[in-house]
Amino acid sequence: xxxxxxxxxxxxxxxxxMQDLIADLFLKNFGNKKLEDQSDSAILVIDSREIxxxxxxxxxxxxxxxxxxxxxxxxxxxxxxxxVSGAEPMFISxxxxxxxxxxxxxxxxxxxSLAEEARKANVEIVTGDTKVVNKGKCDxxxxxxxxxxxIRPEKNITGRTQIINxxxxxxxxxxxxxxxxxxMNARESFNFTTPVESDCAxxxxxxxxxxxxxxxxxxxxxxxxxxxxxxxxxLTAKIPYGIEIEEDxxxxxRGVRAMCELLGFDPLYIANEGKVILVVPEQESSLVLEIMxxxxxxxxxxxxxxxxxxxxxxxVLKTTTGGKRIVDVLTGDQLPRxx
Amino acid sequence: xxxxxxxxxxxxxxxxxMQDLIADLFLKNFGNKKLEDQSDSAILVIDSREIxxxxxxxxxxxxxxxxxxxxxxxxxxxxxxxxVSGAEPMFISxxxxxxxxxxxxxxxxxxxSLAEEARKANVEIVTGDTKVVNKGKCDxxxxxxxxxxxIRPEKNITGRTQIINxxxxxxxxxxxxxxxxxxMNARESFNFTTPVESDCAxxxxxxxxxxxxxxxxxxxxxxxxxxxxxxxxxLTAKIPYGIEIEEDxxxxxRGVRAMCELLGFDPLYIANEGKVILVVPEQESSLVLEIMxxxxxxxxxxxxxxxxxxxxxxxVLKTTTGGKRIVDVLTGDQLPRxx
Numbered sequence: 001x002x003x004x005x006x007x008x009x010x011x012x013x014x015x016x017x018m019q020d021l022i023a024d025l026f027l028k029n030f031g032n033k034k035l036e037d038q039s040d041s042a043i044l045v046i047d048s049r050e051i052x053x054x055x056x057x058x059x060x061x062x063x064x065x066x067x068x069x070x071x072x073x074x075x076x077x078x079x080x081x082x083x084v085s086g087a088e089p090m091f092i093s094x095x096x097x098x099x100x101x102x103x104x105x106x107x108x109x110x111x112x113s114l115a116e117e118a119r120k121a122n123v124e125i126v127t128g129d130t131k132v133v134n135k136g137k138c139d140x141x142x143x144x145x146x147x148x149x150x151i152r153p154e155k156n157i158t159g160r161t162q163i164i165n166x167x168x169x170x171x172x173x174x175x176x177x178x179x180x181x182x183x184m185n186a187r188e189s190f191n192f193t194t195p196v197e198s199d200c201a202x203x204x205x206x207x208x209x210x211x212x213x214x215x216x217x218x219x220x221x222x223x224x225x226x227x228x229x230x231x232x233x234x235l236t237a238k239i240p241y242g243i244e245i246e247e248d249x250x251x252x253x254r255g256v257r258a259m260c261e262l263l264g265f266d267p268l269y270i271a272n273e274g275k276v277i278l279v280v281p282e283q284e285s286s287l288v289l290e291i292m293x294x295x296x297x298x299x300x301x302x303x304x305x306x307x308x309x310x311x312x313x314x315x316v317l318k319t320t321t322g323g324k325r326i327v328d329v330l331t332g333d334q335l336p337r338x339x
Numbered sequence: 340x341x342x343x344x345x346x347x348x349x350x351x352x353x354x355x356x357m358q359d360l361i362a363d364l365f366l367k368n369f370g371n372k373k374l375e376d377q378s379d380s381a382i383l384v385i386d387s388r389e390i391x392x393x394x395x396x397x398x399x400x401x402x403x404x405x406x407x408x409x410x411x412x413x414x415x416x417x418x419x420x421x422x423v424s425g426a427e428p429m430f431i432s433x434x435x436x437x438x439x440x441x442x443x444x445x446x447x448x449x450x451x452s453l454a455e456e457a458r459k460a461n462v463e464i465v466t467g468d469t470k471v472v473n474k475g476k477c478d479x480x481x482x483x484x485x486x487x488x489x490i491r492p493e494k495n496i497t498g499r500t501q502i503i504n505x506x507x508x509x510x511x512x513x514x515x516x517x518x519x520x521x522x523m524n525a526r527e528s529f530n531f532t533t534p535v536e537s538d539c540a541x542x543x544x545x546x547x548x549x550x551x552x553x554x555x556x557x558x559x560x561x562x563x564x565x566x567x568x569x570x571x572x573x574l575t576a577k578i579p580y581g582i583e584i585e586e587d588x589x590x591x592x593r594g595v596r597a598m599c600e601l602l603g604f605d606p607l608y609i610a611n612e613g614k615v616i617l618v619v620p621e622q623e624s625s626l627v628l629e630i631m632x633x634x635x636x637x638x639x640x641x642x643x644x645x646x647x648x649x650x651x652x653x654x655v656l657k658t659t660t661g662g663k664r665i666v667d668v669l670t671g672d673q674l675p676r677x678x
Contacts, residue, residue, distance in 0.1 A: 003538075005436070005442075005443045005444065006440045006441060006442055007437050007440065007443060008439060008444075008473055009439050009471050009473065010471075011437070011471050011473030011497065012437070012469055012472075013471075017471060021469065025443075025447060025450050025469060026433075028449065028467075029447075029450050029451055029551065030450075030452040030453070030454050030457070030464040030519070032463055032464070032465065033466040034463065034466070034494065035464065035465055035466065035467070041466060042430070042432075042465035042466040044430050044487070045487065046385075046388060046429065046467060046487070046489050047384050047388050049385060049388055051385060051390075051487070053430060053432065053465060053485075053487060054432070054465055054466055055433075055434045055466055055468050055483065055485055056434065056468045057434045057435075057468050057470050057481075057483055058438050059436055059470045059472050059476075059477075072381075087523040090383070091381070091392060091395035092363050092367075093381075093392065093393070093485050094369070094394075095394045095395065095396045095483055095485075096396075097379060097396050097398055097481055098346050098350070098435075099346070100345075100346060100347060100348050100350070101345045101346065102345060102346040103344075103345055103346075104344045104345060104346060104364075107346065108364060108368075109362065109370050111364050111365065111369075112368055114368070114369070114642075115368040115369050124371055124373065125369040125391060126371065126373040126374055126381035127373070127380060127381040127392055127393055127394055127419065128351065128365060128369075128374070128394065129395045129396050130351055130357060130360065130365075131351050131359070131396050131397075131398045131676075131678075132346055132348050132349075132350050132351030132352075132675065133348070133398050133478065133675070133676060134352075134675060134676070135396075135479070136475075137400075137478040137676075138476070138477045138478065138481070139472065139476040139477065142396075142436055142477070142481065144394065144396055144434055144483040144485075146394055146432050146434075146483075146485030148383070148385070148392060148487065150385050152384065170655075182548070197638075211487050214411065214490070223383070249524050251479060252458060260461070271564060273357070275429075275567070295530070312362035315492065330674070334470065335474070336472070336473060337470075337472060337476075339470075
């Protein structure tokens with residue numbers, strides 16, 4: 001990163017440039033162990049109690065999309081970040097930056113979604129902030145949510161990447177790429193005939209069931225910005241092994257597949273907002289799959305790959321045609337403003 | 340609030356319209372006791388420990404102003420919100436929304452300010468988020484900080500407004516209006532010859548010293564958006580008494596006074612970012628003032644008024660010329676984007 005550089009859209013896409021920005025600027029200056037973990041939530045200790053703490057700003061365009069709106073998205077994003085840390089989501093804050101002239105009617109719909117989704121996930125919205133900026137100085141509405149959850153000590157799965165072994169399986173709870181493609185479709189009005197709907201959902205129940213009924217989850221991360229490929233690359237960076245995934249095994253809906261083919265996108269890099277990646281030992285995988293498939297949000301849970309001895313640090317895709325290719329960290333521009 | 344209405348700048352100024360928006364939209368939909376308190380922080384109980392939790396988004400224009408920048412401001416705002424709740428600020432999150440093309444050099448200065456101010460206030464930046472939006476879709480940089488602090492049970496001053504009595508004195512820790520006028524001056528390039536500098540500062544030490552050495556503080560609130568007038572009006576809404584303040588007793592710097600006179604602003608409504616309003620019993624006021632004046636951020640602490648039996652619910656100003664006027668809740672437009 002050179003000092004004369006300017007921020008690019010790719011600095012926000014979850015890929016290589018964003019990782020560089022985080023390392024060169026944020027970690028260097030804010031540096032502490034909690035931040036370096038770069039998990040979805042920071043794990044804090046207050047009077048010997050473990051608390052998970054997370055934040056996300058949402059700048060999605062358009063605000064409304066098939067399957068949700070920015071309000072639902074903001075709650076789900078924060079609830080999921082807490083859940084994958086093994087925390088029980090408890091409290092969230094909601095901070096709004098609103099463009100002058102924004103219709104109060106639309107704001108009301110979004111506020112009701114925030115409230116409804118929070119109720120469903122059993123979290124309380126306890127504090128907030130509202131700022132209004134002049135017309136043209138922000139795009140309609142940005143939402144920030146921060147969240148606090150209680151870590152149940154026996155469920156604290158941070159640091160378990162150390163016990164990941166070759167043979168461990170990679171599970172995802174359903175089709176990938178739905179959120180990004182639904183937003184893209186809503187933004188650009190491609191009007192694809194096969195409907196694509198965002199998977200935006202709070203996964204706290206699903207995750208709770210898995211953690212409650214098994215003791216074997218070694219890694220868990222929601223695959224949002226940068227998609228499944230980004231999560232798997234972040235994981236291989238932490239372990240001395242490689243990851244192999246099978247194209248045939250990765251669930252992709254017909255609509256997403258069609259859109260991706262036409263537009264030249266790879267579903268592995270497309271954002272999800274209701275998908276979680278788990279790593280579990282092979283011998284426990286059927287139990288985990290069984291538990292997940294009982295939940296409506298995990299009905300299509302599948303094993304998509306494995307941790308392997310080969311190519312440490314690399315994620316490799318076995319293609320449908322029998323070839324192999326490296327699934328690298330995202331470098332160029334992908335879709336901006338999908339969350 | 341009518342459904343066909345649009346969001347106005349005044350919905351974000353801390354005054355009447357903002358209160359209506361909060362009541363009609365947020366409290367109605369998110370409604371819970373913690374939110375209704377409308378304090379600076381929500382007080383949460385996690386495993387029988389009391390935690391303060393707060394959030395603020397900063398959309399200040401310009402990003403750099405005499406006395407600070409958006410980074411310092413964001414840390415101070417959140418630290419102060421925690422401190423006035425009687426909490427020990429511990430952890431903060433930093434979430435950035437950056438406009439494409441923003442110079443990385445400027446971002447670095449802001450990040451360093453965030454880090455430095457956090458270090459000074461002894462809080463850790465533990466989690467964060469970065470979003471980049473297309474050029475023209477946000478104004479340079481918006482920052483959200485959320486914060487967590489531990490309430491020291493003996494210092495929990497929430498709910499003490501119930502023991503406020505006529506005769507209790509209102510104290511402020513120094514000159515008012517400096518932040519708003521400094522930002523205004525920097526934005527509009529008025530080039531007033533008397534320099535005006537923002538009072539932006541973390542008040543955690545000052546507040547800690549007062550709470551540590553006295554047991555008598557009955558109310559404490561930092562006077563940010565909407566200024567001292569807004570804090571006092573929020574207070575009179577909670578007690579069955581009135582408040583009387585004396586124009587002569589209110590510290591206003593020469594520069595702020597000059598700017599306000601020329602531009603037609605009332606310093607009572609101008610934002611501060613390093614000023615706290617305290618209510619204490621009269622017999623303890625000299626001790627409190629003594630403690631405050633020992634701290635560099637409280638050197639000019641003064642009694643500016645009193646709680647009175649008269650005009651319950653109203654804040655009345657005794658003017659220099661001997662007149663009296665009601666200091667009402669802010670209704671029209673004041674300064675947008677000063678925090």
